[in-house]
Amino acid sequence: MEATVGLLFLLIGVSYGVETFCDARQDGAQCLGSWGGTVFVKLMDQASGAPRIDWMKGATLILKWRNNAIVANTIMSRSEFIPNNGTFRINNLRDSDSGKYTLNLFDSEGKAKRTRNLQLSVEGQSPIRVGAISALVVYLILLLVCVIILCVQSKKQKCKEKLNADLTYVDVRVVQQQGRKSVKQNMEEEVEYSQIKTAGDFSRIKQKT
Numbered sequence: 001m002e003a004t005v006g007l008l009f010l011l012i013g014v015s016y017g018v019e020t021f022c023d024a025r026q027d028g029a030q031c032l033g034s035w036g037g038t039v040f041v042k043l044m045d046q047a048s049g050a051p052r053i054d055w056m057k058g059a060t061l062i063l064k065w066r067n068n069a070i071v072a073n074t075i076m077s078r079s080e081f082i083p084n085n086g087t088f089r090i091n092n093l094r095d096s097d098s099g100k101y102t103l104n105l106f107d108s109e110g111k112a113k114r115t116r117n118l119q120l121s122v123e124g125q126s127p128i129r130v131g132a133i134s135a136l137v138v139y140l141i142l143l144l145v146c147v148i149i150l151c152v153q154s155k156k157q158k159c160k161e162k163l164n165a166d167l168t169y170v171d172v173r174v175v176q177q178q179g180r181k182s183v184k185q186n187m188e189e190e191v192e193y194s195q196i197k198t199a200g201d202f203s204r205i206k207q208k209t
Helices: 002-017 127-208
Strands: 019-023 029-034 038-042 052-057 060-066 070-073 079-082 087-090 099-106 112-123
Touching: 019 029, 029 038, 038 112, 070 079
Parallel strands: 019 038, 029 112
Antiparallel strands: 038 087, 052 060, 052 099, 060 070, 079 087, 099 112
């Protein structure tokens, strides 16, 4: 039980500590992240030379960069954009982070210059879900152990009852045999006594004659 709980917390801790790197400078890049972990997405070499950048997830704006400054970061509480190396870091990854991301680069006049797509997939499960599944597994194991113990105890009880029944049967047979023997002895004694009595009577009758 303690080992199972310890392993569960270890797995959760490992998941939260996983860091992955993704190079999104090529269109159509595929990136993987771990649930609860961190992903570093390299959008470009550096952002200082780009006058305008929009990074979208579907139709949702994630990062808005204008004239060497961050104008908007909709997930600022768990992310950071590093302009010096053009990397966007996302912490505490979750299922909702999975999806298609689009980087739109514009020139100084606001005209679209380049577009690159990125597919991010977050693997793993929520610790709450993992904990619930693990708790269910532990419960089923304990239930199985209890059932086995009850079966063993029940089997022992049945064996004990059968043994007692056999001993009782043996005692009854012994008593019956002893009773039969006593009856037989009594019958033999009565026959012998009758024979003796008959012999005595015959002797007396002979003497009178």
